[in-house]
Amino acid sequence: MTTNFRSDNETPVAAAIMDAILEANQGTAWAYADDKWSTKLDQVFSDLFRTEAIVLPVSTGTVANSIALATVTPPWGSVFCHSGAHIQNDECGAPEFFGNGMRLVPVDGEQAKLTPSALEKAINANEGHGVHSYKPTSLSLTQATEGGTVYSPDEVRALCDSAHGLGMNTHMDGARFGNAIASLGCHPAEVTVEAGIDMLSFGASKNGCMAAEALVIFGQPQWRETAERLRKRSGHLLSKMRYVSAQLLAYIEDDRWLKMASHANRQAAKFAKAIENHAEASLEYPVQANEVFMKWTMEGFDQLKSQGIQFEVWPGRNDLARFVFAHSTSDEETDILVNCMR
Ligand SMILES: Cc1ncc(COP(=O)(O)O)c(C=O)c1O
Numbered sequence: 001m002t003t004n005f006r007s008d009n010e011t012p013v014a015a016a017i018m019d020a021i022l023e024a025n026q027g028t029a030w031a032y033a034d035d036k037w038s039t040k041l042d043q044v045f046s047d048l049f050r051t052e053a054i055v056l057p058v059s060t061g062t063v064a065n066s067i068a069l070a071t072v073t074p075p076w077g078s079v080f081c082h083s084g085a086h087i088q089n090d091e092c093g094a095p096e097f098f099g100n101g102m103r104l105v106p107v108d109g110e111q112a113k114l115t116p117s118a119l120e121k122a123i124n125a126n127e128g129h130g131v132h133s134y135k136p137t138s139l140s141l142t143q144a145t146e147g148g149t150v151y152s153p154d155e156v157r158a159l160c161d162s163a164h165g166l167g168m169n170t171h172m173d174g175a176r177f178g179n180a181i182a183s184l185g186c187h188p189a190e191v192t193v194e195a196g197i198d199m200l201s202f203g204a205s206k207n208g209c210m211a212a213e214a215l216v217i218f219g220q221p222q223w224r225e226t227a228e229r230l231r232k233r234s235g236h237l238l239s240k241m242r243y244v245s246a247q248l249l250a251y252i253e254d255d256r257w258l259k260m261a262s263h264a265n266r267q268a269a270k271f272a273k274a275i276e277n278h279a280e281a282s283l284e285y286p287v288q289a290n291e292v293f294m295k296w297t298m299e300g301f302d303q304l305k306s307q308g309i310q311f312e313v314w315p316g317r318n319d320l321a322r323f324v325f326a327h328s329t330s331d332e333e334t335d336i337l338v339n340c341m342r
Pocket residue numbers: 009059060061062063086087142145146173175176205
């Protein structure tokens with residue numbers, strides 16, 4: 001048995017999703033997202049989010065984020081995000097590349113979250129010299145956050161109100177959106193469009209799919225053309241998009257996405273409890289989704305590694321490690337990890 005808690009990107013495709021791929025693999029189908037699966041997505045996501053939605057299936061979270069932000073941000077515009085955001089630290093400048101000079105402005109915040117006061121302070125500190133400054137254009141939040149915490153609908157609403165009050169657009173990086181909704185137990189619309197989010201990168205690859213993500217635009221049909229052209233221009237309009245779209249449909253059907261995410265969250269909670277009961281180790285952040293950040297010593301981490309547990313010691317920190325739980329993490333695997341902490 002592998003006891004791999006390194007990343008939810010390393011997990012297999014869920015059986016039901018693989019079945020959907022095989023089912024889509026019959027005969028010919030129109031190319032470039034004109035197939036019968038892709039053309040259903042707008043309606044299915046509109047139903048899911050209780051509002052008119054435009055959906056662009058894509059293959060990576062990086063491209064979903066980059067297209068979203070470049071669609072609404074001019075080259076002289078800035079995007080405010082948390083200093084730990086994936087768009088800031090882990091996308092090799094892709095959003096700025098797509099945005100032709102657009103820049104990201106990192107903002108600090110506890111528990112990997114932004115607050116309206118920190119956002120407003122950063123905007124005031126960074127902009128304000130008219131044509132000489134970048135124009136604050138967009139806000140990007142990550143849900144669940146890079147620290148494994150989750151924004152409540154009220155927290156999202158307060159941030160979106162601040163951004164909209166300044167004429168800015170709002171984006172949510174939902175690479176782990178399913179884990180966030182499973183944790184909150186709220187309707188997916190409540191923490192997105194109904195809280196003021198304009199665009200969502202709806203992640204699926206980490207939670208049972210294979211190279212399947214969706215860029216969802218809420219109620220802004222004028223953004224469709226730019227987003228679609230950026231997707232094509234960047235080489236991300238797959239000719240055989242049916243295989244991505246069929247996965248997204250199966251992912252949403254029967255609440256599969258929430259069932260898989262709930263399973264992952266439950267495993268993370270079990271490990272969090274073991275850390276809380278441990279004499280030396282402690283939690284860096286409250287565990288609210290499927291990621292656990294454990295503070296301990298290098299000797300402690302080495303001891304876990306010597307027992308075959310795979311995880312990531314956080315870059316730049318020798319006292320912090322990340323453990324990620326997924327739809328495919330078995331109870332047995334989590335128990336092995338928990339027992340190693342005894
Ligand atoms: C918070 C977050 N956003 C976006 C992504 C998307 O990344 P990728 O382009 O590898 O699909 C990831 C993947 O690790 C992530 O953790």
